[in-house]
Amino acid sequence: MLRAVSGISSSSTNISSSISDLGKRLAKWALILGVPTAVFVAACLVYRQQSKKSTTRRSSVSKPLTDLTTTITSSSSQAGGDATSRSTDPTHDRVALAIEFKTRGNVKYREKKFNEAIEAYTKAIETCPSESTEELSQFYQNRAAAWESLKNFEKVIEDCSKAIELNPKYLKCIQRRARAAEQINNLELALEDYSTVCFLDSYQQTYIMAADKVLTDLARQYTEKLPPSTAELSKDYVRTSLNEFEDDPVLSPTFIHEVRTSQPDSPLANAYQAYDECRFTDIPSLCTQELELSVTSPYKLEALLFRGTFYLLMGNFKEALADFDAVVNDQNVEEKMKIQAELKRANTKIHQRDLEGALYAYDQCAKNHSNACAPYVHRGMLKTLLESYSEAQSDFIEALNITPTNLRAKYQKLINDAKIGSKENKPNRVEQALASFEEYYDTCKQDIYYALALTSCYLDNDRKDKALEYLNRFVKEIPNSPTLLALKANCLMSADPSNNNESDKLFTQALELDPSNETVLTMFALFKCNRNQFEEAANLYERAILCSRGEEKVMQYAALLYAIRAQGRAIKRLNLSFPGGFPQANGSLPSWMGGTV
Numbered sequence: 001m002l003r004a005v006s007g008i009s010s011s012s013t014n015i016s017s018s019i020s021d022l023g024k025r026l027a028k029w030a031l032i033l034g035v036p037t038a039v040f041v042a043a044c045l046v047y048r049q050q051s052k053k054s055t056t057r058r059s060s061v062s063k064p065l066t067d068l069t070t071t072i073t074s075s076s077s078q079a080g081g082d083a084t085s086r087s088t089d090p091t092h093d094r095v096a097l098a099i100e101f102k103t104r105g106n107v108k109y110r111e112k113k114f115n116e117a118i119e120a121y122t123k124a125i126e127t128c129p130s131e132s133t134e135e136l137s138q139f140y141q142n143r144a145a146a147w148e149s150l151k152n153f154e155k156v157i158e159d160c161s162k163a164i165e166l167n168p169k170y171l172k173c174i175q176r177r178a179r180a181a182e183q184i185n186n187l188e189l190a191l192e193d194y195s196t197v198c199f200l201d202s203y204q205q206t207y208i209m210a211a212d213k214v215l216t217d218l219a220r221q222y223t224e225k226l227p228p229s230t231a232e233l234s235k236d237y238v239r240t241s242l243n244e245f246e247d248d249p250v251l252s253p254t255f256i257h258e259v260r261t262s263q264p265d266s267p268l269a270n271a272y273q274a275y276d277e278c279r280f281t282d283i284p285s286l287c288t289q290e291l292e293l294s295v296t297s298p299y300k301l302e303a304l305l306f307r308g309t310f311y312l313l314m315g316n317f318k319e320a321l322a323d324f325d326a327v328v329n330d331q332n333v334e335e336k337m338k339i340q341a342e343l344k345r346a347n348t349k350i351h352q353r354d355l356e357g358a359l360y361a362y363d364q365c366a367k368n369h370s371n372a373c374a375p376y377v378h379r380g381m382l383k384t385l386l387e388s389y390s391e392a393q394s395d396f397i398e399a400l401n402i403t404p405t406n407l408r409a410k411y412q413k414l415i416n417d418a419k420i421g422s423k424e425n426k427p428n429r430v431e432q433a434l435a436s437f438e439e440y441y442d443t444c445k446q447d448i449y450y451a452l453a454l455t456s457c458y459l460d461n462d463r464k465d466k467a468l469e470y471l472n473r474f475v476k477e478i479p480n481s482p483t484l485l486a487l488k489a490n491c492l493m494s495a496d497p498s499n500n501n502e503s504d505k506l507f508t509q510a511l512e513l514d515p516s517n518e519t520v521l522t523m524f525a526l527f528k529c530n531r532n533q534f535e536e537a538a539n540l541y542e543r544a545i546l547c548s549r550g551e552e553k554v555m556q557y558a559a560l561l562y563a564i565r566a567q568g569r570a571i572k573r574l575n576l577s578f579p580g581g582f583p584q585a586n587g588s589l590p591s592w593m594g595g596t597v
Contacts, residue, residue, distance in 0.1 A: 091129050091132070098135060099124070102120065102121060105118070105119075109142070112149070125143070136163075137166040140166070140173075143159050144159035144173065148179075148180060151183075160173045187218045222561075229548065231546055237519065239448065240449070240452070243447075263299075267286045281310075283307065288307065301327050304323045305323065315551070317348050317351055320344070321349075335372075343365060346378065351550070353552070358382060363379070371402060377408050380399065381412055389423065400413065407447075410440070417429060418430045418461060434461070434466075451484060455487060468491045472488070480513055482517045482519075483520065487523075489502075489507045489510070500531060518547055522540070522557070537568075538564050
């Protein structure tokens with residue numbers, strides 16, 4: 001149900017224990033709610049990992065310029081120093097004279113005589129000795145302020161750049177250059193400066209939202225230039241996504257055999273051949289050919305549901321909804337197929353960020369099919385995501401009352417139990433849920449959904465040791481799962497950074513199995529960020545963009561691409577390390593992995 005957040009586990013999942021509760025909620029929602037929140041996460045959560053270090057860091061930040069009145073008083077005092085010392089110290093004389101020029105410039109600036117202020121600041125710069133870097137940086141900053149008042153933003157950037165070169169942590173000047181760069185559409189420079197400001201000044205929301213706006217504009221400009229995607233859907237993504245919809249009639253081996261036996265040369269039979277050969281993007285057009293045989297085809301509804309399913313996976317949400325609606329509204333549709341269409345319709349609304357619409361769709365499905373287990377399971381999963389744990393619990397209990405043997409309902413109820421135990425600070429309830437989860441291992445050890453759900457539950461409760469233990473077992477049972485390999489790499493690194501070489505090999509192996517796997521690409525990108533390999537991380541996001549489908553997802557990846565590049569430049573400029581711990585340490589997996597949050 002929660003495939004809407006496939007991909008940027010990113011950047012956007014719970015990253016470390018130092019992130020605020022707000023940060024965790026934002027990370028969890030990032031890819032459901034779309035670009036602005038994804039951008040906010042890129043500009044905020046990554047920075048906010050440094051929150052515990054902010055006090056120390058702030059002490060090293062250069063003090064911003066005082067206001068003009070204070071500066072004038074200070075300058076006059078310095079200029080009127082001991083005459084003997086002035087006469088015997090030429091450097092001091094030149095600095096004092098430069099400060100006098102600056103003082104005159106400040107007066108003219110206050111009088112809004114900006115050209116005259118610029119002349120005075122220029123004399124201050126020309127007079128000041130080159131070794132007096134602090135004073136020089138202030139003079140350039142003041143002249144930049146005057147240029148800004150005249151809306152000469154190129155000159156603002158030029159003077160701010162000189163000031164920043166002299167004082168890389170000159171906060172006020174970095175802010176000014178960011179504003180000027182934004183004005184002339186130099187958005188990458190603006191983003192780099194806003195990123196630097198966030199690092200230096202305790203991640204103030206004003207700066208974060210400024211970065212958010214710039215990131216959105218950059219991502220939009222980037223995506224407008226992209227050609228239509230020709231990449232094939234990831235086999236692993238398709239397999240994991242379809243695994244979520246139990247009892248799907250169009251994927252039933254019995255039905256597929258029937259089509260191939262009764263209509264071996266039909267477009268629908270060819271669509272299933274494309275499915276077997278992982279030519280997933282060919283499926284919608286082949287189903288369309290089947291539908292064009294409406295008079296003779298006995299499989300109109302199946303073709304609609306099959307086509308809509310792959311429209312959904314390809315990000316063609318409007319087309320998917322149209323197909324699901326056509327199935328639901330057909331008077332001759334069987335209940336089993338109608339349930340599937342209604343569930344996929346709700347899932348599509350999640351992808352469209354219409355969570356209220358999704359909840360309503362699940363409500364209607366449960367109402368229309370009160371004896372079906374699946375609507376309650378899917379609705380409970382969404383309510384777990386929304387942290388409505390008591391309501392989710394009711395749904396899972398109802399699902400199990402209808403079908404006591406349904407493993408999906410059991411898994412989700414146990415996940416929800418663990419979350420309730422964690423929220424209510426009842427460790428015994430958490431442990432009981434985890435122990436019960438383990439009981440299904442022998443039965444479900446080759447079920448990718450179970451593997452992701454169990455591992456997610458352990459990571460969600462900061463049990464990396466158990467998560468890694470089970471990941472090692474699952475990798476042996478399901479050896480060709482790129483997602484499991486990437487997850488193991490992530491878990492290894494979060495447990496001990498000395499595992500980074502092994503983690504790198506696992507990520508590389510996962511991409512050899514599935515080069516177009518967006519999840520692996522984006523998890524690998526965060527891994528590279530943690531090692532300060534920002535350009536490699538950006539390249540991985542570019543690959544993810546080329547593999548992704550759906551405008552929203554491409555925008556999200558593009559935003560993260562620019563965020564990482566900007567942060568990399570800012571971190572290098574400030575001689576810092578990537579903020580915070582390894583992504584997903586002490587946190588849960590993306591909510592699409594097993595439906596957890």
